[in-house]
Amino acid sequence: MTPLSSLATLRRNGTPRGITSVCSAHPVVLRAALRFGRDHATPVLIEATCNQVNHQGGYTGMTPADFAALVRDLAAQENCPPDLVLLGGDHLGPNPWRDLPAAEAMRQAEAMIAAYVEAGFRKLHLDASMGCKGEPPALDDATTASRAARLAAVAETAARASGGPLPLYIIGTEVPPPGGADHALDSIAPTSADAARTTIAIHRATFAAAGLQDAFSRAIGLVVQPGVEFGNHNVIFYDRSKTAALSALLDEEPQFVFEAHSTDYQGTPPLAALVQDGFPILKVGPELTFVLREALYALDLIASDLIPDYGDRPLMQAMEAVMLADPANWQRHYGEDSATQHLLRHFSLSDRIRYYWPHPTARQAVDRLLAALSGITVPLPLFWQHMPAAAAAFAGRPLDPTALLVWRVGTSLSAYHAACHPQA
Structure with a gap:
C-alpha cells in the first residue's frame, strides 16, 4: 500500500x-x-x-x-x-x-x-x-x-x-x-x-x-x-x-x-x-509562504541595521511598489481603508503577497538581500531583536540566509x- x-x-x-x-x-x-x-x-x-x-x-x-x-x-x-x-x-x-x-x-x-x-x-x-x-x-x-x-x-x-x-x-x-x-x-x-x-x-x-x-x-x-x-x-x-x-x-x-x-x-x-x-x-x-515572508522581512530589518549601504528595508519597499503597481491579487480582498490595505498587503494571514514573489522586481530585491547577508556574521542581539527564534541556530557565525529561510518553513x-x- x-x-x-x-x-x-x-x-x-x-x-x-x-x-x-x-x-x-x-x-x-x-x-x-x-x-x-x-x-x-x-x-x-x-x-x-x-x-x-x-x-x-x-x-x-x-x-x-x-x-x-x-x-x-x-x-x-x-x-x-x-x-x-x-x-x-x-x-x-x-x-x-x-x-x-x-x-x-x-x-x-x-x-x-x-x-x-x-x-x-x-x-x-x-x-x-x-x-x-x-x-x-x-x-x-x-x-x-x-x-x-x-x-x-x-x-x-x-x-x-x-x-x-x-x-x-x-x-x-x-x-x-x-x-x-x-x-x-x-x-x-x-x-x-x-x-x-x-x-x-x-x-x-x-x-x-x-x-x-x-x-x-x-x-x-x-x-x-x-x-x-x-x-x-x-x-x-x-x-x-x-x-x-x-x-x-x-x-x-x-x-x-x-x-x-x-x-x-x-x-x-x-x-x-x-x-x-x-x-x-x-x-x-x-x-x-507567510512564515517565509516573515523570515525575509526579518532579514531585511537585520540587513538595514547591520550593513551601512543596504538601505532602509528595501525589500519591503520593493514589495509595496510591486503590489501597488498590480493590485489585482489583493484589492478585492482587503477592504477600502488605505491604512488597513497597507497592513494586509504585507501581513494578512491569507498572504496574498505570495503571488508577487515571482515578479522580477521582487526577485531582484530578494537576491540583493540574500547576497548582502551571505557569509556575514549577525550578532546575537540583532537576532534577538528581529528573529529571536533563529538566534540559537544562526547567530554569531557566517550566515547562510537561504538555509535560514528553509529552516523557518521547516x-x-x-x-x-x-x-x-x-x-x-
Whole structure:
C-alpha cells in the first residue's frame, strides 16, 4: 500500500497517521518540504492547483510537466529519494475556464487532467462543482458527479497510456474560499454527515453507471469542511465536539478518509485532533509562504541595521511598489481603508503577497538581500531583536540566509509532522 492508500486502513486499525499536503509553488517552500522529507524519511506530498498549474501555463506559467520537473530538480539537489515524492493536483476541473460554456470548459479540464497524469501526478482531486457560463455558480450533486466521472475516465486512459500506477482520487468540494476568507470570522459550520453521505453515494452510482467502478475503488478521500478556517486577521481552530457525526460516517464508508483544506495556522494540537478524527490529509499553503515572508522581512530589518549601504528595508519597499503597481491579487480582498490595505498587503494571514514573489522586481530585491547577508556574521542581539527564534541556530557565525529561510518553513512543517506521526 502507498502512504495515501493506507490512511483509511490505519484509521480502521486504531493507529491513525496523517500526511501533510504542501500546496505551494515557491521554490524555497518546496525545497524545505523536500529537505524535511529527506531528514525524517517521510513522504513529501506536493500539490498544484488548477489555476496555478495547467496545460496552458496557469498563473505560474508552468504546465504540469514543468512543475513536476521543478520538484524533481529540487529533490535531486536535496538528495530526497524520488520514491518519497508524491505529486497531487487540486481542484482539477473547469474552474479556470468557468467563463466559457460548459462544453468548452470541460474540454479544457479534460486536457488539463490528462496533462497532470502524463506528468506523473497520481493524487487527483476531481472538482467540477462550479457552474460555467449560463449556469448557477454552484452545481447540483448529480451534475458535479457526472463531470467528475468524465474527468476520471480521461485520467484512467492517460494513466494506462503513460504507465505507472493508476491514480488515486479525491472527491467532494465543500471547502473554504481559496487562500482563506476575506473577513473576520467567529465560527464556521462543519459539513453535515448527511451531505457527505450523499456526495459519496451519488459519485459511487455515477461512476458505476459510467463503467468506472475500478476508478472509484481508488477514491480514497472526501473533501469536507471540518470547521477550520482563517481570515485576514484570525484563525478558527478545530473543535472536535462539532464533528462527531461526520467522523462516524467513516465507519459506514471504510474506503474513505477526509481531506481538510485551509488547515494553516492551526498548530500541532488541533492538527493532531484532525488526524485522530479521520481528517488525515492536511492541506497547507499560505502559512508556509507567510512564515517565509516573515523570515525575509526579518532579514531585511537585520540587513538595514547591520550593513551601512543596504538601505532602509528595501525589500519591503520593493514589495509595496510591486503590489501597488498590480493590485489585482489583493484589492478585492482587503477592504477600502488605505491604512488597513497597507497592513494586509504585507501581513494578512491569507498572504496574498505570495503571488508577487515571482515578479522580477521582487526577485531582484530578494537576491540583493540574500547576497548582502551571505557569509556575514549577525550578532546575537540583532537576532534577538528581529528573529529571536533563529538566534540559537544562526547567530554569531557566517550566515547562510537561504538555509535560514528553509529552516523557518521547516518549523511550520514540524508542527504538521508531529500531528501526522504522533509516536515519531
